[in-house]
Amino acid sequence: MPQAPTTITDEIGIALGNLADAATGVLTPTLRLGVTGLSRAGKTIFITALVHNLLTGGRLPGFAPLAEGRFIGARLAESPEAGIARFAYEQHLAALSGSEPHWPESTRRISQLRLELKFQSQSWWSGRAGPSVLNLDIVDYPGEWLLDLPLLSLSFAEWSAQALARAGGATGAEAKNYLELVQAVDATQPTREADAERLAAAFTDYLRASRADEHALSALPPGRFLMPGDLEGSPALTFAPLPAASAAARGSLYATLEHRFEAYKDVVVRPFFRDHFARLDRQVLLVDTLRALNAGPVAVADLETALTDILACFRQGDSNPFLRLISRRIDRILFAATKADHVHHTSHDRLEAILNRLVARASRRAKFAGAQTGSVALAAIRATREGRARDVDVIIGTPQAGEALDGAVYDGKTEIALFPGDLPADPQKALEAGGVDLNFLRFLPPRLDRNAEGAPMLPHIRFDRALDFLIGDWLR
Numbered sequence: 001m002p003q004a005p006t007t008i009t010d011e012i013g014i015a016l017g018n019l020a021d022a023a024t025g026v027l028t029p030t031l032r033l034g035v036t037g038l039s040r041a042g043k044t045i046f047i048t049a050l051v052h053n054l055l056t057g058g059r060l061p062g063f064a065p066l067a068e069g070r071f072i073g074a075r076l077a078e079s080p081e082a083g084i085a086r087f088a089y090e091q092h093l094a095a096l097s098g099s100e101p102h103w104p105e106s107t108r109r110i111s112q113l114r115l116e117l118k119f120q121s122q123s124w125w126s127g128r129a130g131p132s133v134l135n136l137d138i139v140d141y142p143g144e145w146l147l148d149l150p151l152l153s154l155s156f157a158e159w160s161a162q163a164l165a166r167a168g169g170a171t172g173a174e175a176k177n178y179l180e181l182v183q184a185v186d187a188t189q190p191t192r193e194a195d196a197e198r199l200a201a202a203f204t205d206y207l208r209a210s211r212a213d214e215h216a217l218s219a220l221p222p223g224r225f226l227m228p229g230d231l232e233g234s235p236a237l238t239f240a241p242l243p244a245a246s247a248a249a250r251g252s253l254y255a256t257l258e259h260r261f262e263a264y265k266d267v268v269v270r271p272f273f274r275d276h277f278a279r280l281d282r283q284v285l286l287v288d289t290l291r292a293l294n295a296g297p298v299a300v301a302d303l304e305t306a307l308t309d310i311l312a313c314f315r316q317g318d319s320n321p322f323l324r325l326i327s328r329r330i331d332r333i334l335f336a337a338t339k340a341d342h343v344h345h346t347s348h349d350r351l352e353a354i355l356n357r358l359v360a361r362a363s364r365r366a367k368f369a370g371a372q373t374g375s376v377a378l379a380a381i382r383a384t385r386e387g388r389a390r391d392v393d394v395i396i397g398t399p400q401a402g403e404a405l406d407g408a409v410y411d412g413k414t415e416i417a418l419f420p421g422d423l424p425a426d427p428q429k430a431l432e433a434g435g436v437d438l439n440f441l442r443f444l445p446p447r448l449d450r451n452a453e454g455a456p457m458l459p460h461i462r463f464d465r466a467l468d469f470l471i472g473d474w475l476r
């Protein structure tokens, strides 16, 4: 039996939270923007760019409030939730704009930021109202954790069956290692903690290996195994999938791991969903489509599964609280293919088409539930320029130290012109054998120009349009 993703108590908590939000919203309207995406999709960069562009009035011709002169300014405000760390905007910006620009590290814990936006509301033009204020709340978290949401509707037996089937289909030594270990234990016997630990460690190795670039698989939970946050070493993380055991008595290894799986859902996953996802007004789903394309059709199919599973948390059905959430709260979802600066602009529409193909099912559901959806290929921070060399369209940038292509290894100091390859006109090709032939390199962040006040300016691709879709209508 699939289980309900939230309990009644959760529902009451969510409703009370929404009520409290609404009560404070009477004074100053608050928009909670969910920046969602799997690990390395580009969430932290997206949020940093969003905050910086709004704080400094960046170059955003497609963001109507700014282009039309209605946007007055923004400032960082005290976040209402004292228990959550503050998003380290200043550090991230310093990393990007220092003398040796580098990308910020992978996110290890949840953090939050509130921006106060001031604008002339349109009714002001007619002489009725003065400047208005909107609070924009944004949360950043490790993308790994997102993988856990689908677990809420799975039992231990169901999850184990899925996980073992996937491991059985995997080619790497790590999967084989894990499967052998599973064969070697009798899960109906009383629990020995050493067995549980060995299984959990071997399963974690397998998860880690499947994330590496050559596989680029993303859909394998539990997310905290690789990004434990403050749960490192906790028993809630010492479990792993097991084949169905019919006569598993209390105290058996099977029963113990099943219990820990349920505890993981209760203690880790459900609160994350309840406190964060259940209270969003708008959502942007960031997808590193190019990395999957570069790794091949298996990675692309895996990415599609992961995205569909995650967004199925929004599936319709009377008993499903997610539907009520989406129809009551999230009225807009933007699907964004990130890092579009890795291909030439002539491929941007194709990149968007491939993204649309990947999120087609999820997007249909969201629309059915009443949300408006949009899609865009963007770069929150553009790391390359474009040019032509020997009659082909190229991108120009400095590959990160250690990046390699066709036998050349880059030192992180040398600028190169790269023919990135063309994306197929038919998005279905991306999912078929043979895949897409890309020349894919990671680039260092760009050297930044400064504005009249000396603040660094972040070059981007279509970031202004994304912003306009996500918050523009609230600034009228």
Ligand SMILES: Nc1nc2c(ncn2[C@@H]2O[C@H](COP(=O)(O)OP(=O)(O)OP(=O)(O)O)[C@@H](O)[C@H]2O)c(=O)[nH]1
Pocket: 037, 038, 039, 040, 041, 042, 043, 044, 045, 046, 103, 104, 105, 106, 107, 108, 141, 142, 143, 144, 338, 339, 340, 341, 342, 378, 379, 380, 381, 382, 383, 384, 442, 443
């Ligand atoms: N060229 C380019 N690279 C980008 C852009 N955004 C992100 N990246 C690259 O992608 C990496 C991951 O971006 P993050 O924003 O840290 O990703 P995240 O979603 O926060 O990842 P986790 O914190 O691990 O969940 C960065 O280190 C950059 O190398 C972009 O707009 N352009």
Ligand SMILES: [Mg+2]
Pocket: 043, 044, 045, 105, 106, 107, 140, 141, 142, 143
């Ligand atoms: Mg991050």
